[in-house]
Amino acid sequence: MSQEILNNVRKNLQAITPYAPGKPISDVKREYGLEDVIKLASNENPAGPSPKAQEAIAAALWSLHRYPDGGAVDLKAALAATYHIPTGQILVGNGSDECIKMVSETFLNPGDEVVVPVPSFSQYWFGTQVMDGTLVQVPLADGFEYDLDAMLTAVTERTKLLYLCTPNNPTGTYLRKAELRNFLDKVPSHVLVILDEAYAEYVCAEDAANGIDFLREGYNVLVMRTFSKMYALAALRIGYVLCREDVVHEINRVREPFNVNTLAQVAAVAALGDAEHVEKNRAMNQAGYEQVTAGLTALGFSYIPTQANFLLFDTKLNDKELFQLLLEQGVITRSGTALGAPGYLRVTIGTKEENQRFLTALELVVSQLRQKV
Numbered sequence: 374m375s376q377e378i379l380n381n382v383r384k385n386l387q388a389i390t391p392y393a394p395g396k397p398i399s400d401v402k403r404e405y406g407l408e409d410v411i412k413l414a415s416n417e418n419p420a421g422p423s424p425k426a427q428e429a430i431a432a433a434l435w436s437l438h439r440y441p442d443g444g445a446v447d448l449k450a451a452l453a454a455t456y457h458i459p460t461g462q463i464l465v466g467n468g469s470d471e472c473i474k475m476v477s478e479t480f481l482n483p484g485d486e487v488v489v490p491v492p493s494f495s496q497y498w499f500g501t502q503v504m505d506g507t508l509v510q511v512p513l514a515d516g517f518e519y520d521l522d523a524m525l526t527a528v529t530e531r532t533k534l535l536y537l538c539t540p541n542n543p544t545g546t547y548l549r550k551a552e553l554r555n556f557l558d559k560v561p562s563h564v565l566v567i568l569d570e571a572y573a574e575y576v577c578a579e580d581a582a583n584g585i586d587f588l589r590e591g592y593n594v595l596v597m598r599t600f601s602k603m604y605a606l607a608a609l610r611i612g613y614v615l616c617r618e619d620v621v622h623e624i625n626r627v628r629e630p631f632n633v634n635t636l637a638q639v640a641a642v643a644a645l646g647d648a649e650h651v652e653k654n655r656a657m658n659q660a661g662y663e664q665v666t667a668g669l670t671a672l673g674f675s676y677i678p679t680q681a682n683f684l685l686f687d688t689k690l691n692d693k694e695l696f697q698l699l700l701e702q703g704v705i706t707r708s709g710t711a712l713g714a715p716g717y718l719r720v721t722i723g724t725k726e727e728n729q730r731f732l733t734a735l736e737l738v739v740s741q742l743r744q745k746v
């Protein structure tokens with residue numbers, strides 16, 4: 374290939390390094406010669422999908438020679454019934470990741486500003502960079518709580534999008550109803566506020582803001598949710614957007630005709646219909662949270678209270694080294710450095726056995742590291 378072709382690549386893409394996900398179990402097994410590896414790195418639900426979703430997938434296998442329903446009619450109807458939102462206000466994507474990209478493609482011209490909290494989910498940066506937008510980063514305040522005043526101050530006439538992730542990945546901190554209302558009342562009307570609620574189904578705090586309530590009240594918000602986390606359908610790639618109907622109409626212009634596959638659609642409908650599975654998994658996550666935080670406290674660590682299925686804790690050590698030593702013990706986590714929170718480690722809450730395995734490995738490697746310090 375001639376160099377000239379490469380010179381034609383859009384310059385803003387040069388700043389993008391392809392997303393580095395949590396290491397897959399198979400890679401770690403191979404690299405370290407381990408047989409038993411657990412992954413607590415990508416905030417997946419360890420219980421797996423609802424049996425109803427699994428049955429729906431099996432029942433749909435015969436139809437894979439057909440294109441999926443590009444309008445996702447059944448799924449939109451199920452979401453509309455679940456959240457009391459008209460189907461016209463729903464858009465389905467190939468994971469929330471695709472939703473973020475579609476929203477970026479719809480709204481951003483080169484140089485347009487996007488206000489984001491940091492640390493938060495890296496795909497906001499990606500969507501902005503792909504469109505040659507300008508990312509305006511607003512650090513979280515003490516305890517990784519939102520600094521909404523600073524986010525407001527960061528808004529200019531060029532701001533098109535503003536992301537709030539609640540509970541926030543990687544910190545697990547969340548927005549309260551009252552603070553979100555106060556914020557939305559002040560945000561200029563030319564800014565679309567995106568509420569990324571990927572972990573909404575895990576939230577237990579009574580004062581937590583629920584973006585859908587604000588949307589129903591007529592606030593200028595776009596709510597993004599996913600079936601990858603609580604509903605445990607990460608491999609099928611399915612997420613959705615709830616927002617004003619006219620905004621859905623605009624985003625639909627950039628959506629690929631068959632962006633969500635059939636298995637994802639049928640599984641999502643069935644998963645939505647299994648409230649018991651969600652309740653059970655929320656309770657399991659809560660029990661796991663208590664187990665992990667008790668273990669961390671016993672080992673002398675402090676942690677950031679979370680409303681999600683992961684938590685961030687202060688290692689008071691070199692987090693990259695700690696991550697590596699845990700990996701060698703067959704426990705995959707995420708180092709805070711990789712997520713914009715150096716010194717911290719993020720661990721997904723797993724099954725009771727996985728949590729115990731993590732705590733046992735942590736105790737072992739931490740005693741090695743603390744001796745070195």
Ligand SMILES: Cc1ncc(COP(=O)(O)O)c(C=O)c1O
Pocket residue numbers: 415416467468469470471494538541542569571598599600601607610611612
């Ligand atoms: C905050 C947040 N938003 C969006 C996503 C992407 O979800 P999906 O699997 O639906 O693309 C994730 C995944 O980790 C996330 O943590």
